[in-house]
Amino acid sequence: MSVISETVDWLTDSTNWSGDDGIPHRLLEHLGYTAETIAIAAVIAIPLGLWIGHTGRFRSVAVAVTGALRALPTLGLLTLLALYLGIGLTAPLIALVVLAIPPLLAGAYAGVEAVDPQTVDAARSMGFTEWQILTRVEIPLGLAIIVGGVRSAVLQVVATVAVAAFVGPGGLGRYLIDGQAVSDYPQMAGGSVLVVVLALALDAVFAALQAFAAKDRPAARPVGV
Amino acid sequence: MTIRKLTAVFASVAIGLTLAACGGDPTEGDQSASDTITVGSAQFPENEILAEIYAQALEAEGVKVEKKLNIGAREVYIKALQNGEIDLVPEYSGNLLSYFDPDTTATSPEEIDEALDHALPDDLEVFDAAAAEDKDSLNVTKEFSEKNGVTSIADLAKIDGLKVGANPEFKERSYGVPGMEKVYGIKGVKFTAISDGGGPATLKALLDGKVDVADIYSTTPSIIQNDLVTLDDPKNLIAAQNVLPLIRDDKDSDKIEDILDKVSAALTTQDLLDLNAKNQGPDKAKPADLAKEWLQSKGLI
Numbered sequence: 001m002s003v004i005s006e007t008v009d010w011l012t013d014s015t016n017w018s019g020d021d022g023i024p025h026r027l028l029e030h031l032g033y034t035a036e037t038i039a040i041a042a043v044i045a046i047p048l049g050l051w052i053g054h055t056g057r058f059r060s061v062a063v064a065v066t067g068a069l070r071a072l073p074t075l076g077l078l079t080l081l082a083l084y085l086g087i088g089l090t091a092p093l094i095a096l097v098v099l100a101i102p103p104l105l106a107g108a109y110a111g112v113e114a115v116d117p118q119t120v121d122a123a124r125s126m127g128f129t130e131w132q133i134l135t136r137v138e139i140p141l142g143l144a145i146i147v148g149g150v151r152s153a154v155l156q157v158v159a160t161v162a163v164a165a166f167v168g169p170g171g172l173g174r175y176l177i178d179g180q181a182v183s184d185y186p187q188m189a190g191g192s193v194l195v196v197v198l199a200l201a202l203d204a205v206f207a208a209l210q211a212f213a214a215k216d217r218p219a220a221r222p223v224g225v
Numbered sequence: 226m227t228i229r230k231l232t233a234v235f236a237s238v239a240i241g242l243t244l245a246a247c248g249g250d251p252t253e254g255d256q257s258a259s260d261t262i263t264v265g266s267a268q269f270p271e272n273e274i275l276a277e278i279y280a281q282a283l284e285a286e287g288v289k290v291e292k293k294l295n296i297g298a299r300e301v302y303i304k305a306l307q308n309g310e311i312d313l314v315p316e317y318s319g320n321l322l323s324y325f326d327p328d329t330t331a332t333s334p335e336e337i338d339e340a341l342d343h344a345l346p347d348d349l350e351v352f353d354a355a356a357a358e359d360k361d362s363l364n365v366t367k368e369f370s371e372k373n374g375v376t377s378i379a380d381l382a383k384i385d386g387l388k389v390g391a392n393p394e395f396k397e398r399s400y401g402v403p404g405m406e407k408v409y410g411i412k413g414v415k416f417t418a419i420s421d422g423g424g425p426a427t428l429k430a431l432l433d434g435k436v437d438v439a440d441i442y443s444t445t446p447s448i449i450q451n452d453l454v455t456l457d458d459p460k461n462l463i464a465a466q467n468v469l470p471l472i473r474d475d476k477d478s479d480k481i482e483d484i485l486d487k488v489s490a491a492l493t494t495q496d497l498l499d500l501n502a503k504n505q506g507p508d509k510a511k512p513a514d515l516a517k518e519w520l521q522s523k524g525l526i
Contacts (some may be wrong), residue, residue, distance in 0.1 A: 086433045167419060177420055181392060181394035182398070
């Protein structure tokens with residue numbers, strides 16, 4: 001039997017769809033870790049990105065630092081962190097937050113920067129405070145790009161959460177790592193298919209959100225984050 | 226000469242040249258001279274130390290020895306042994322048996338010893354095994370052992386919700402979670418897969434109390450460095466992995482067998498632990514030096 005048909009068998013085997021090691025549970029874990037990572041990273045990166053975008057301060061620092069962070073291999077960082085923090089979810093969460101920050105930060109400052117300066121000046125001349133300019137002009141107009149940053153971060157994180165399984169936690173990565181340990185290639189391939197499907201589904205959701213955010217806002221079309 | 230004959234000559238020359246060009250199986254390598262023993266080793270430090278021990282013990286008795294160490298995984302060095310590139314390699318009994326007989330159920334040293342006799346191909350044989358073993362071993366902290374009165378795997382059956390940390394394959398393999406339940410009646414194990422082969426992350430999980438029991442290779446220095454208690458395995462859940470010399474049949478002689486039997490008789494698991502600790506510790510002692518030191522300490526050279 002070929003690996004493909006064995007993979008289909010694995011994916012359709014009802015025993016793989018129940019229990020703690022079942023696909024629904026692993027899928028939820030995977031989504032949960034992704035959501036936690038994005039939430040933590042967003043709390044850090046989006047306010048910072050908005051501030052950088054609004055004031056124009058530290059922009060070059062932000063570009064350099066996020067560029068450097070993007071180059072950090074997540075698995076290497078995870079291994080290092082796990083030596084200090086031990087097994088469990090903390091080490092993978094930190095490693096994944098580091099992965100998610102650059103696209104979120106870039107999306108936030110790029111979104112604010114993309115707003116036409118004349119529009120901002122017009123708002124200022126009408127007596128808007130800086131806070132009002134940010135929340136009523138820059139964020140609404142730049143929203144599509146900001147959501148684009150979130151979309152990019154979600155895609156990267158959902159595809160990388162699998163590394164968490166190296167140090168104990170669940171998620172779809174379990175199928176990849178447990179499968180490899182016993183040379184169960186259909187299980188590994190099945191796990192990969194699930195990660196890909198999940199990533200594509202989430203990306204489609206965020207693509208729709210992004211389109212919705214861009215609706216009626218011709219001033220701030222996404223320019224590619 | 227007719228055309229047909231000419232063609233035949235050309236054809237045979239062409240075939241001859243082709244055969245000559247691929248003559249010599251590339252895996253065949255150089256066979257060592259008949260009076261020389263070429264010692265090989267797998268590609269990890271402990272096996273290299275053992276190979277040095279064999280080599281130096283033989284040399285001390287006047288046997289001509291060559292060394293080809295760090296060859297690779299079992300698939301590679303067994304092949305090298307069978308085609309005569311090497312003549313002798315330190316092996317581990319359980320893994321050697323399952324290499325030649327993947328379906329074996331033998332786990333005790335005696336069963337494995339007997340099964341190996343049948344499983345080995347005619348051109349290979351093994352000498353006496355040492356007491357020294359390098360195998361999966363279940364370890365607990367000293368504190369856990371004292372608090373719960375646990376010194377053997379059998380004692381784990383009385384602990385509810387036992388947390389075990391090991392490589393992911395431990396969950397499926399017969400020596401792992403299924404075996405713990407079947408052989409020792411340990412139920413409801415909470416298993417955590419940590420993919421570092423009993424390395425630092427597994428050790429930390431054990432020391433932090435995130436797991437109660439950790440699977441760590443029995444000759445890993447961290448076991449002694451952290452005062453861990455290695456649990457006894459009275460029912461041989463984990464297959465024995467005694468160190469033993471695997472040799473080509475045509476290089477076997479009473480003299481060589483006698484020398485290596487003396488080495489094996491002296492070698493203990495504690496020795497392997499000490500040797501690995503010195504090799505991997507701060508002084509990073511070289512395998513050759515460690516082998517010499519050990520042979521001298523046992524009065525073998």
